[in-house]
Amino acid sequence: MRPWHIAVILTLILEAMPACAGDLSIELAPDAKNPPAPQMGDNLSFHSIIRSNGPTAVDGVIAWLSLVQIDPGREQPVDLEDWSAHKAVTAAALHTGETLEADWPLRLIQAGTYRVVVSAASRDGATLATSPFADFIVREKPVVESRRVLPVAFTIPVLIGMAMLWRR
Amino acid sequence: MPILLIAGKETGELLLSVRGLAWLLVLSVVLSGFGFLLVSDTELSLLDNAQVVYDMAGIITALGCLLALIVGVDTIAGERERGSLVPLLLTTVSRDGILLGKLGGVAVAWVVIYALAAPYLWAVGSTGQNLADGLLGLALLGTPVVLGFGFLGMGLGACLGTARTGLLIGLIVLVLAASPLLLGPSLRQSAVGRAFDAINPFSAAVNAYDAMIIDSLPIAAQVVNLAVTAAWFALALWFARASFHRIAR
Numbered sequence: 109m110r111p112w113h114i115a116v117i118l119t120l121i122l123e124a125m126p127a128c129a130g131d132l133s134i135e136l137a138p139d140a141k142n143p144p145a146p147q148m149g150d151n152l153s154f155h156s157i158i159r160s161n162g163p164t165a166v167d168g169v170i171a172w173l174s175l176v177q178i179d180p181g182r183e184q185p186v187d188l189e190d191w192s193a194h195k196a197v198t199a200a201a202l203h204t205g206e207t208l209e210a211d212w213p214l215r216l217i218q219a220g221t222y223r224v225v226v227s228a229a230s231r232d233g234a235t236l237a238t239s240p241f242a243d244f245i246v247r248e249k250p251v252v253e254s255r256r257v258l259p260v261a262f263t264i265p266v267l268i269g270m271a272m273l274w275r276r
Numbered sequence: 277m278p279i280l281l282i283a284g285k286e287t288g289e290l291l292l293s294v295r296g297l298a299w300l301l302v303l304s305v306v307l308s309g310f311g312f313l314l315v316s317d318t319e320l321s322l323l324d325n326a327q328v329v330y331d332m333a334g335i336i337t338a339l340g341c342l343l344a345l346i347v348g349v350d351t352i353a354g355e356r357e358r359g360s361l362v363p364l365l366l367t368t369v370s371r372d373g374i375l376l377g378k379l380g381g382v383a384v385a386w387v388v389i390y391a392l393a394a395p396y397l398w399a400v401g402s403t404g405q406n407l408a409d410g411l412l413g414l415a416l417l418g419t420p421v422v423l424g425f426g427f428l429g430m431g432l433g434a435c436l437g438t439a440r441t442g443l444l445i446g447l448i449v450l451v452l453a454a455s456p457l458l459l460g461p462s463l464r465q466s467a468v469g470r471a472f473d474a475i476n477p478f479s480a481a482v483n484a485y486d487a488m489i490i491d492s493l494p495i496a497a498q499v500v501n502l503a504v505t506a507a508w509f510a511l512a513l514w515f516a517r518a519s520f521h522r523i524a525r
Contacts, residue, residue, distance in 0.1 A: 251325045252314040252400050260399040261308035264392065268301045275294050 131162025132169070132202070136226050136239035139211070146216055147247035154212045154242055156226040160202035168231030172196040173212045178243075179220045190217050219248040278369040279377040286351060286381025291388060303339060303389065307396045310335065314400055329401040329410045330489045334482050336393040336414060338454045340422035341478070343389065344382045345446045348429020351378045352520065353439035365523065375430065375520050382426035386419065409488040412495060417481040417502065420509035424477060425450065427512035434519035453478040477508030 139153035146152055154173075160166050172195055175186040188195055197210040212226070226239040290296045314328055355361040364374060394411065401407035428449065432442035456479045459469070473479040484501040487493040 252311075252328060254315045257311040257315050257399045260395045261311040264395065265301060265304040265308055268297060268304055272294050272297045272301065275292065275297065 131160055131164075131166050131233070132228050132230065132237035133159050133161055134171070134226050134228055134237055134239035135159075136224070136242050138242055138244070142244075145247060146244060148216050148219055148249035148251075150216050150246075152214045152216065152244065154214070154224055154226075156210050156212065156239060158199075158202070158208040158210075158226075158228050158237070160204055160206050163204060165201045165203045166230045166233065167201045169199040169202050169208060169228060170196060170230075171198075171208065171210065171226055171228040174225050174227060175214070176223050176225075177218075177220045178223055182220065186218075186222070191215055216246045219246045221245050278367070279373045279380070282364075282369070282374060282377025283380025283384070286347075286378055287384040290347065290381055290385050299343065300388065300392070303343075304392060306339070307332075307335075307393065311396060311400060325401065326406055326490045329397060329407060330482075330485050332393070332397055332400055333410050333414050333418070333485045333489065334457050336389065336397075337418045337421060337478070337481055338450075338457060340386050340389050340418060341425040341450055341454065342447075343385055344422045344426035345429040345450055346443065347382050347385060348378075348426040348431075348516075349433040349439055349442040349446055350429075351381065352430050352433030352523075353436065353442045354433070356433075356523075357439055361523075371521050371523075372517065375516060378430060379423065379426055383423060386422045386426075390414065390418075406489045406492055409492070409495070410485065413481075413485050413488045413498075416495065417484045417498070417505050420505040421477045421481045424505075424509045424512035427509070427516035431512065431516040431519040434516070434523050456482050475504070477505045480504035480508075 135157045137155050139155055142152045143150050156171065158169065158171055173188065173192065175188055175191060177184050177186055192212065192214050194211075194213055197208065199208045202208060210226075212224070214224070221243070222245075223241040223243050225241050228237040288296075291300070310332065352361065355364070365371075369377075393414075397407060397410060397414075401410065425446075429442065429446050432446050433439060436442045436445070453476055456473070456476070473483065480501040484498040487498060487501075488495060
């Protein structure tokens with residue numbers, strides 16, 4: 109087995125493992141009903157499970173979704189305002205072994221390559237817990253379709269011009 | 277019915293003559309130009325699609341108000357300058373009947389603008405996002421605003437000496453009222469901006485378009501905006517009526 113084989117296997121194992129920080133671990137997975145090749149206007153959903161692994165209860169848990177665009181030259185965090193109305197979930201306390209499940213719907217607004225991640229913080233925790241990334245690509249969809257606009261934009265002035273000629 | 281006869285005459289001058297059709301051609305060219313501008317822009321997102329329908333609804337309302345104002349001024353002051361108003365006043369038709377008949381021309385022109393704009397709205401609202409709401413908002417809120425400007429034009433034409441002065445004042449009022457189309461949201465969030473928005477019928481209409489088309493709120497949530505536009509219509513009607521009744525034969 110060559111060294112790069114080991115690197116690839118390690119990467120796959122790490123990506124498959126739930127991320128852990130402090131006493132919380134988070135799993136994140138796309139919904140099975142998500143379209144395989146989503147385009148602008150489609151809706152996606154992601155499912156997260158936050159689990160308390162510590163010996164004591166974790167108080168004041170808040171989890172939220174973050175979205176970043178990772179296209180070369182357009183790397184940026186995305187304001188979720190237009191993408192999702194569901195931005196955070198909370199729990200007063202998560203006892204040992206307890207889970208907090210949440211669905212995160214997204215409406216795809218802009219074409220590009222994106223990563224979503226769920227983060228969780230607690231009232232007393234010193235570190236931030238994050239899920240693995242879930243990546244997706246949004247295909248371009250013309251916003252204003254020229255095949256609809258051009259016939260209208262050409263035809264109506266021509267028809268009115270013809271009416272003027274006919275009235276003359 | 278003399279009122280229908282007057283309305284028919286006004287409509288005929290606006291829509292059936294070659295010179296009358298010219299404004300319709302210019303209007304369609306403006307809307308087509310806006311459509312071409314949108315087609316050539318590849319950076320617009322889905323959110324901007326709703327924004328496009330909202331923008332076009334605002335433009336159509338502004339164009340309707342402009343037409344109603346000009347026709348309103350011309351139908352009184354212009355006819356007086358051309359010497360055709362006095363014979364009309366000497367007929368047995370009541371002043372209110374004449375006013376209603378003349379408004380009929382403005383109303384038919386607005387219906388034609390609306391019908392002309394519908395395919396453009398359909399064409400640019402390609403995803404169908406709240407397109408029906410846009411058309412509904414334009415009908416329910418745009419109509420009283422536009423007809424109100426028609427009454428304002430008639431009132432100015434009746435109480436001022438010349439059509440030119442009436443047009444100047446009316447256009448200044450229209451530019452001020454339509455400023456929400458030009459001003460950014462930050463300026464409108466100031467205390468003065470909010471106060472202006474609260475009484476401006478044009479603001480009420482575009483704010484309702486914004487709420488219905490972009491934010492997907494129902495028409496039932498636009499009661500205040502509907503009330504502002506209805507109040508504007510009633511106020512402009514009162515002004516036109518009072519001014520027209522004061523015209524001496």
